[in-house]
Amino acid sequence: MWSGTITFGLVSVPVNLFPATRPSRSSLRMVGPDGVPLSRRYYSQESGRELDDDRMIRGYEIEKGKYVPVTDEELERLEPKKTRDIDVRRFVEQDSIPPIYFERGYFLTPGGETEKAYRLLAETMEKEGRAGIATFVMRGKEYLVAIFSKNGILRAETLRFADELRSPENIGLPKKKKGPPKAAVRRFEKLIDKKSESKPTLKEIKDEETERLLKLVKKKLSKGKDVVEIEPEKDEEGKVVDIMEVLKKSIAAKA
Amino acid sequence: MAARAIWKAKLKLNGTRIPVDLYSAVVDRTVHFNILEEKTMNRVKQHMVNPETGKEVPSDEIQKAYEVEPGTFVILHGDELESLEPEPSRDIEITHFVPPATVDAQMFERPYYLGPDGNQETYFALAEALNSKEKEGIARWVMRKKEYSGVLRAEGDYLFLVTLRDPKEVVSAKDLPTPAGRDLDHKELKMATQLVEALEGEFDPTEFRDEYRDRVLEFIEKKAKHKAPKLHVVRSKRATTSLESALERSVKQLKKEKKAA
Numbered sequence: 001m002w003s004g005t006i007t008f009g010l011v012s013v014p015v016n017l018f019p020a021t022r023p024s025r026s027s028l029r030m031v032g033p034d035g036v037p038l039s040r041r042y043y044s045q046e047s048g049r050e051l052d053d054d055r056m057i058r059g060y061e062i063e064k065g066k067y068v069p070v071t072d073e074e075l076e077r078l079e080p081k082k083t084r085d086i087d088v089r090r091f092v093e094q095d096s097i098p099p100i101y102f103e104r105g106y107f108l109t110p111g112g113e114t115e116k117a118y119r120l121l122a123e124t125m126e127k128e129g130r131a132g133i134a135t136f137v138m139r140g141k142e143y144l145v146a147i148f149s150k151n152g153i154l155r156a157e158t159l160r161f162a163d164e165l166r167s168p169e170n171i172g173l174p175k176k177k178k179g180p181p182k183a184a185v186r187r188f189e190k191l192i193d194k195k196s197e198s199k200p201t202l203k204e205i206k207d208e209e210t211e212r213l214l215k216l217v218k219k220k221l222s223k224g225k226d227v228v229e230i231e232p233e234k235d236e237e238g239k240v241v242d243i244m245e246v247l248k249k250s251i252a253a254k255a
Numbered sequence: 256m257a258a259r260a261i262w263k264a265k266l267k268l269n270g271t272r273i274p275v276d277l278y279s280a281v282v283d284r285t286v287h288f289n290i291l292e293e294k295t296m297n298r299v300k301q302h303m304v305n306p307e308t309g310k311e312v313p314s315d316e317i318q319k320a321y322e323v324e325p326g327t328f329v330i331l332h333g334d335e336l337e338s339l340e341p342e343p344s345r346d347i348e349i350t351h352f353v354p355p356a357t358v359d360a361q362m363f364e365r366p367y368y369l370g371p372d373g374n375q376e377t378y379f380a381l382a383e384a385l386n387s388k389e390k391e392g393i394a395r396w397v398m399r400k401k402e403y404s405g406v407l408r409a410e411g412d413y414l415f416l417v418t419l420r421d422p423k424e425v426v427s428a429k430d431l432p433t434p435a436g437r438d439l440d441h442k443e444l445k446m447a448t449q450l451v452e453a454l455e456g457e458f459d460p461t462e463f464r465d466e467y468r469d470r471v472l473e474f475i476e477k478k479a480k481h482k483a484p485k486l487h488v489v490r491s492k493r494a495t496t497s498l499e500s501a502l503e504r505s506v507k508q509l510k511k512e513k514k515a516a
Contacts, residue, residue, distance in 0.1 A: 009450045009505030011498065020361060022424045028319040028331065030303055032312045035320060035330050038303040042290060045297045056299060059291040060475045067291055067298075068479045070471075078470045091451050092458040095356050098410060099417045100280055101460065102363040107426070115434050117498045123439060124447040130455065135463060142467035144460075148360070152433035157360050162460040164284050166368070168413045171278045172257030173370045176412040180380035188384030191268055192352045196390060200353035204393050205362070205404040207421035212339045217321045217329045232326035243426055251432050 002138055003111050006121065006147070006154075008088040013121050014112030015086070017138070018247055020105035020155060026210040035228030080137050086156070088147065091130040097146050101159040108147070108154040109250040118154070125149035153251070262398055263372060266381070266407070266414075267346045273381060274372035275347075277398075280415060281365065286471050340400045347396040347416070349407055355391055358406050361427075362419045369407075369414040378414065385409035446502040453509045 006013040030038045042051045059067030086108075110118040125132065125147075132147040134156075145156040220226055260276035290299050302311045319336065320328040371378035385391065385408065392407035394416060404419045 008454060010501045010508070011447075011450070011505060012501070020426050021420065022426065025421060025423060029322055029328065030317050031320040031328060031330060032305050033316050033318065034305075035318075035328055036305050036307060037320070037322075037328065038312055038317065039306040041302055041304045042299040043302060044292050044295070045300055046292075046295055048300075051292055051299055055293055057291050057293045058288040059296070059298075060286065060288055062475065062479045067289060067296060068475050069291065069293075069296070070288065070475060070478075074474065075471065078467065078474055080467060088454065089462075090456045090458075091454045092456060096458050097360075099360065099363050099406065099408065100366040100410070100415065102360050102417075105361045105425075107428070107431070110434050114498075115436055116439070119434055119436060120439055120443055120447045120498070122434070124444065124451050128448065128451055130451060133458065133463075137467060140467075142465045144463045144465075146360075146458075151428045151431065153428045153431055155361070155428060159460070160281065161284070161463060161465050163464070164282055165366075166258060166278070166280050166282060168368060168370075168411070170258070171368055171370065173278075173368065173413060174375060176379045177375075180376045180383060184377060184380035185383045185387070188268075188381050189388055191271075192384055192388045192390050195269070195349075196352045196388075200351075200357045202353075202358060202393065202422075204350045204395060205358070205419055205422055207402070207404075207423065209339065209341060209402045210421055210423075213321070213331075216331070216335060216339065217323065220329050220331075221323060226330035226332075228320070228328045228330065230326050230328070244430065247426070247431055251434050 004084045004086050004136060004138075005111075006086045006088060006108070006132075006134070008121070008132065011117060011121075013117045014110070015108040015118065015154070016111045016250055017156070018107045018109065018243060018250065020107050020243075022243055025207075026213050031228070035226070036230060075140055079140065080142070084136075086134045086136040086145070086147075088132040088134040090133045091125070091128070092133055092146075094129050094131040094148060097131065097159070100165060101146075103158040103160055106145075106156045106158070107247055108156055109247065119152065122149045122152050122154055125154075126152070260370065260372075261367075264345050264347050264396065264398075266369070267348045268381075268392075271377075272346070273377050274374070275369040275378065275414070276372045277416070278368045278370060279365075280368050284465070284468065286468055286475075341397045341402045343400070344397045347394050347405075347407075349392040349394050352388070352390040352392050355389060355408075357391075358393075358419065359425075359427075361425050362422070363406075364418045364420050367416045367418070369416060379412060382409040382412055382414050385414075440499075443499060443502055446506050449506050450502070450509070 002017040004015060006015055032038055042056060044051055057069045059069050062068050126149040134145050134147060136143055144159045144161055146159055148155045258278050260278055262277040264277060265272040265274050291297060292299050303317060304311050318330055320330045322328055394405040394407045396403050405416045407414060407416055
């Protein structure tokens with residue numbers, strides 16, 4: 001769990017950060033012919049011998065085959081100094097951020113000793129219909145986020161930086177020369193009207209591929225076909241715990 | 256530098272098919288590192304091994320398995336995984352239209368620009384209609400053996416698609432309890448509102464840069480020339496004050512800034 005502090009003006013709001021997405025339901029592990037999950041190991045090109053962590057280093061390829069070594073310490077020291085601050089620089093209209101920017105969500109729950117500053121910020125933002133634009137550094141990476149307030153809970157959506165996105169111009173899309181034929185526009189407008197639902201539903205959004213995978217797994221499991229049992233790894237903490245339970249606990253602790 | 260289309264498709268609306276090219280809207284700017292052997296400064300070799308025996312498993316013997324619960328795996332063979340693959344198609348089917356913001360931002364995954372493939376008039380006509388009606392389309396399609404749900408939107412003159420996450424992977428704030436406590440103080444709420452209003456502005460992404468990434472790349476370049484600077488850790492200090500006094504001082508500071516401006 002990552003803890004930090006939202007700052008705006010001279011006010012600090014301590015928060016804990018939790019992913020707002022669950023791990024993929026369809027991720028598969030690599031296993032051997034006998035079903036034992038495999039581990040990735042590293043070997044020397046020269047001697048072929050297996051290498052421990054302390055014999056390996058991170059390198060950046062500056063030109064073909066030429067690497068600049070970079071240590072954990074060096075990366076840490078390059079991090080901005082105020083590493084725990086989520087620094088709100090602006091409050092913008094909450095629906096004004098184009099979808100193209102959004103990357104992934106994190107819930108921010110009240111941290112520290114009191115939830116008062118948290119509730120004050122959440123309530124004010126929700127009432128004003130504003131999202132906070134902030135930057136912060138987490139685990140060696142700088143993030144730009146939009147903080148939303150909904151249902152009294154703050155949520156940070158990480159945003160792509162402007163230079164991580166292409167524009168229609170640099171893709172080379174053709175320019176609209178003149179207005180398209182009015183009749184064609186009107187035909188599409190009619191179609192949009194016809195296909196708009198008075199009560200919009202999102203039932204089409206579903207992951208059928210994952211459902212098919214889970215069904216097959218269930219079928220094989222019930223038949224006992226290709227099922228392998230091994231001693232569970234010790235470090236399974238993150239896997240068994242449901243995010244929802246962790247979040248509920250984190251919020252309830254302050255009430 | 257023009258980008259290359261990654262996929263050709265047809266937008267399917269009722270009976271109409273509009274040929275389009277898909278372009279990734281995202282440029283990967285992550286600083287990628289390789290793992291090197293410290294002694295030789297060469298890249299290391301990686302193998303998958305059986306952790307019990309320490310023996311390497313050649314890639315043609317590697318299978319995929321689903322972990323049902325910690326320690327329980329169900330092996331899925333190649334032909335079984337193939338049978339799960341969707342039927343290939345070039346159609347991006349628009350099933351219906353919804354007002355903007357119907358799909359929550361939490362669902363958005365990856366954006367793609369659509370460009371006209373051939374007939375530009377139909378392409379720009381659809382973008383214009385989406386703009387004038389202020390609607391976005393809900394899309395479904397199969398691309399490279401994978402099924403996608405997405406939102407079709409017009410941004411300026413152009414169309415783009417944003418792929419959506421599996422809804423079951425998204426945790427909704429609606430399912431969480433609201434942080435509770437005593438009623439908030441009116442005076443403090445008023446000051447917080449003043450503070451938020453003082454920082455109000457337009458969303459301008461060009462104001463922000465990944466400065467950490469810039470610093471890492473700059474450091475690497477200098478180090479390559481053996482001119483790496485000495486690095487010092489700088490810790491930030493923050494005075495701890497009460498919420499009320501922090502609010503008051505922030506509002507005072509804002510008033511001062513306004514007078515000075």
